[in-house]
Amino acid sequence: MSAFPYRLVATDLDGTLLRADESVSVRTRDALKAAAAAGAAHIIVTGRGVPWTRPILDDLGYEGIAVCGQGAQVYHAGERRLLTSLTLDRKLGALAMAKLEAEVGPLALAASRDGLDGEVLVGPGYRHQDGPLPYVPFEDPAAVWAEPLTKLYIQHPTLSDDELTRVARQTVGGLVDVVLAGPDIVEIVPLGLSKATGLSLAARRLKVKPVDTIAFGDMPNDIPMFGWAAHGVAMANAHQELKAVSHEVTGSNEEDGIATVLERLLDA
Numbered sequence: 212m213s214a215f216p217y218r219l220v221a222t223d224l225d226g227t228l229l230r231a232d233e234s235v236s237v238r239t240r241d242a243l244k245a246a247a248a249a250g251a252a253h254i255i256v257t258g259r260g261v262p263w264t265r266p267i268l269d270d271l272g273y274e275g276i277a278v279c280g281q282g283a284q285v286y287h288a289g290e291r292r293l294l295t296s297l298t299l300d301r302k303l304g305a306l307a308m309a310k311l312e313a314e315v316g317p318l319a320l321a322a323s324r325d326g327l328d329g330e331v332l333v334g335p336g337y338r339h340q341d342g343p344l345p346y347v348p349f350e351d352p353a354a355v356w357a358e359p360l361t362k363l364y365i366q367h368p369t370l371s372d373d374e375l376t377r378v379a380r381q382t383v384g385g386l387v388d389v390v391l392a393g394p395d396i397v398e399i400v401p402l403g404l405s406k407a408t409g410l411s412l413a414a415r416r417l418k419v420k421p422v423d424t425i426a427f428g429d430m431p432n433d434i435p436m437f438g439w440a441a442h443g444v445a446m447a448n449a450h451q452e453l454k455a456v457s458h459e460v461t462g463s464n465e466e467d468g469i470a471t472v473l474e475r476l477l478d479a
Contacts, residue, residue: 214249214250215246215249215250215251215476215477216425216476216479217246217251217423217424217425217441217442217476218250218251218252218419218423218424219251219252219253219254219414219417219419219423219424219425220243220246220251220252220253220254220424220425220427220473221254221255221256221410221424221425221426221427221436221440222253222254222255222256222426222427222428222469223255223256223257223258223406223427223428223429223430223433223436224255224257224258224259224264224267225257225258225259225393225429226393226429226430226446226448226449226464227427227428227429227433227446227464227468227469228255228427228464228469229267229464230464230465231464231465233267235267235270235271236467236470238467238470239467239469239470240271241470242467242469242470242473242474242477243469243473245473245474245477246473246476246477249477252275252417252419253273253275254275254276254277254278254410254413254414254417255267255268255273255277255278255279256277256278256282256406256409256410256413256426256428256436257277257278257279258279258280258281258390258392258393258396258398258406258432259279259280260279260280260284260323260329260331260361261277261279261280261284261286261293261326261327261329262327262328262329262330262331262345263331263344264277264279264286265288268288273288274288274289275287275288275289276288276294276413276416276417277413278406278409278410278412278413279409280296280323280361280362280400280409281361281362281390281392281398281400281404281405281406281409281432282297282404282405282406282407282408282409282410283296283297283298283361283362283400283401283404283409284296284297284361284409285409285412285413285416286327291327292327293326293327294412294416295409295412296325296326296361297361297401297404298325298359298360298361298401299360299361299362299363299387299399299400299401300401301356301359301360303386303387303402304356304360304363304387304399305356306383306386307383307386307387307399308320308363308365308399310382310383310386311365311378311379311382311383314378314382315367315370315375315378315382316367316368317368318365318366318367319334319335319336319337319338319365319366319367319368320334320337320352320355320363320364320365320366321333321334321337321339321346321363321364322355322360322362322363322364323360323361323362323363323364324358324359324360324361325358325359325360325361326359329361330345330346330347331344331345331346331347332346332347332348332349332354332355333346333347333348333349334348334349334350334352334355335350336366336368337364337366338366338395339395361400362398362399362400363398363399364396364397364398364399365379365397365398365399366395366397372391372394372395372396372397373391375397376389376390376391376397376431379397379399383399385402386402387399387400387401387402388400388401388402388403388404388405390405390431390432391430391431391432391450392430392431392432393430398432405432405435405436406432406433406435406436407435407436407438407439408435410424410426410436410439410440411439421439421440421441422441423441424439424440424441424442425440425441425442425443425444425472425476426439426440426442426443426444427443427444427445427446427461427468427469427472428443428444428445428446428449428453429445429446429448429449429450429453429464430449430450430453431450431452431453433445433453434452434453434456437453437456437457437458438456442458442459443456443457443458444457444458444459444460444461444468444469444472445457445459445460445461446460446461446462446463446464446468447460447461447462447463447466447468448463448464448465459472
């Protein structure tokens with residue numbers, strides 16, 4: 212058996228590492244442990260903020276560095292502290308919302324507050340999945356801008372995710388970045404921010420280079436991460452835009468797609 216070819220395994224969470232019930236299969240856990248035993252660190256790179264990521268990290272017994280909030284937050288799980296945190300300029304965020312609503316009409320809005328315990332605020336009409344992830348409803352839009360934010364979430368009553376993302380980029384792309392992170396999850400983040408931003412900071416701390424990294428993902432917000440890593444693997448359930456730039460496509464998140472690739476590399 213040859214040596215495992217990577218020193219870093221970067222995985223997205225939703226639609227990638229996690230199954231639909233938010234669990235990580237025994238097979239995938241074992242494959243990650245085997246890769247770690249072969250010298251490869253596992254790093255989670257997710258759009259979720261720290262508060263929504265922490266329960267998964269705790270379940271995995273994960274004590275390393277995680278990249279959260281689309282790259283805005285680099286979090287040390289073992290020490291339970293933020294190493295870096297980038298916030299969205301609230302004046303720019305409000306201006307972007309005003310310009311975008313002038314173009315497409317009223318939007319449903321949610322927002323992630325900064326910090327280890329930053330709340331997710333959900334406004335009227337915003338469609339969200341029922342489940343274990345906590346959120347705080349709001350009625351007064353002024354509540355959104357009251358404290359530092361990492362990002363905004365937007366939805367339109369008739370435009371599809373892809374259409375809303377495209378129009379938002381055309382309308383406010385010079386003020387902020389717009390990413391499609393999942394079904395019904397179109398996000399406004401600081402200009403220039405991406406998962407690659409946070410991953411590069413985390414990898415520098417681990418003294419790992421892009422050439423040493425394999426990355427797994429499922430949505431267009433993973434495209435910068437694939438561009439940074441030496442090898443990008445899209446899940447079978449991935450968005451077509453990500454599949455188009457991936458080096459390979461594996462099984463879905465329900466089919467242990469990550470484990471399939473890692474086991475092959477470990478057995479090579």
